[in-house]
Amino acid sequence: MPRLVIRPLLATLVLPLVLGLSGPALPTAGARVSDPAPAAPAMAVEARAKPDTLFPRQGHTGYDVRHYDVGLRYEPVSNRLEASTAIRAVAKTSLRSFRLDFVGMAIDSIKVDGKPARWRRTAEHLVITPRTPLTKGRFVTTVAYSGTPSDYTDADGSQEGWVRTVDGAVALGEPVGTMTWIPSNNTPADKARYTFRIDVPNTVQATANGNLVSRERRGLRTTWTWQARDRMSTYLAMVAIGSFNVYRSSVESISGRTIPLWSFVDTTNDTSTAARALLPKVMTFQEKLFGAYPMTSGGMVVDNAAVGYALETQTRPFYPFSVDAATLVHETAHQWYGNSVTLRDWHDIWLAEGFATYAEWLWDGAHGGTSPAEHFDDLYATPADEGLWHPAPTEFTSSADLFGEPVYNRGAMTLQVLRERIGDTDFFRFVKRWATLHRQANASTLQLVTLAEQVSGEQLDGLFADWLELDGRPAGY
Incomplete structure (x- = not known):
């Protein structure tokens, strides 16, 4: 997920800096969110086991969500949303109560298995x-x-959640902003399928993740129905x-499938021709x-x-204003690494961003640019006191x-x-394996190290410790 802060690597690429979340009760639009407070002792009725190490107050380990059915009726002029979300889940154990992550709008009703709760x-x-x-x-x-x-x-000054635009809105969620518009188990470890039914005036269009199932026009309004059939973490949801x-x-x-591509480009600034032509080649x-x-499916918004920032929202990445080739390569690579193979804990975010950045290096080297080895050498020459070396990729707090x-x-x-x-x-072999x-699951750094050792037959824990855990510039490379 590049966030539009210039990266040292390429001036055309963008670097994300995102939030930590705790904040006061019911933050309002534009509220600043700080790092999370330490998790409160877990209540027995919540069956709380291993919370995310960076966002311990997000998510609930007592149940797994299988499907979100999200109905939205939106008025762009007033920015008013009327919504209903049905959450099909499986309780892992008996629960007297449970939590959903949600902030903001007023609750009209809540039912569990059809009965008021x-x-x-x-x-x-x-x-x-x-x-x-x-x-x-x-x-349910x-x-x-x-x-x-x-x-x-966010804590770094960037925005997520339900972001209003001149003619509508875009909903973005990495790492926790989805809870501004979907009551959810808002942790990357709980992947689910989604259906989005978006009722809007005929003067605008609506897109979300997945495949377009129907577009029904009734009078002055149209309902767009999208289905995300691939399992997805909440932070990748988008409208x-x-x-x-x-x-x-x-x-x-290469599997023999025909993959549909839907792209939605702002009518006031449509400079997407080159990017849309390049996308099939990148894929x-x-x-x-x-x-x-x-x-x-694929495409872009x-x-x-x-x-x-740009964001790898699943199947249909989001780009602000325009799309350059490097960012297109990065966000497309995320569909494999980050979206399909998804981190279980936010401290393993390098599993998404490191792979997507390396995909840029591979594309660059294969198209007459700097090779991956040259990218490495250029960065390895970075002085030891600069930010590249602090903190280590898995050790930030x-x-x-x-x-x-x-x-x-x-x-x-x-x-x-x-x-x-x-x-x-x-x-x-390792990358593909x-x-x-x-595929469509969660994974950890430990699992990656184990696989690399299995594929290569070599002991690699020292190498990964140097590069992922050591604060400072690894010596001898």
């Missing part, structure tokens, strides 16, 4: 008590809510509403290296939203470092060091 709000949660305690197994929670959805000003030029095309996958190039494209330079560039350097150590044949083994 008691609920209360805390700073970031809906605490729901069903009429009858849940037993292990399936249950339906939340109706309305009002003006919030955006967030964009506005005046767009809509482009439909396709690309042939084909990356399929040769990473394996078959892991999603059911280019909108005039002054958020300061502040959310302000979640998308810092070590995660991107030092993460990519880790892959180049691995490639040089085990050789091209084993390296590209990683994408296949954990």
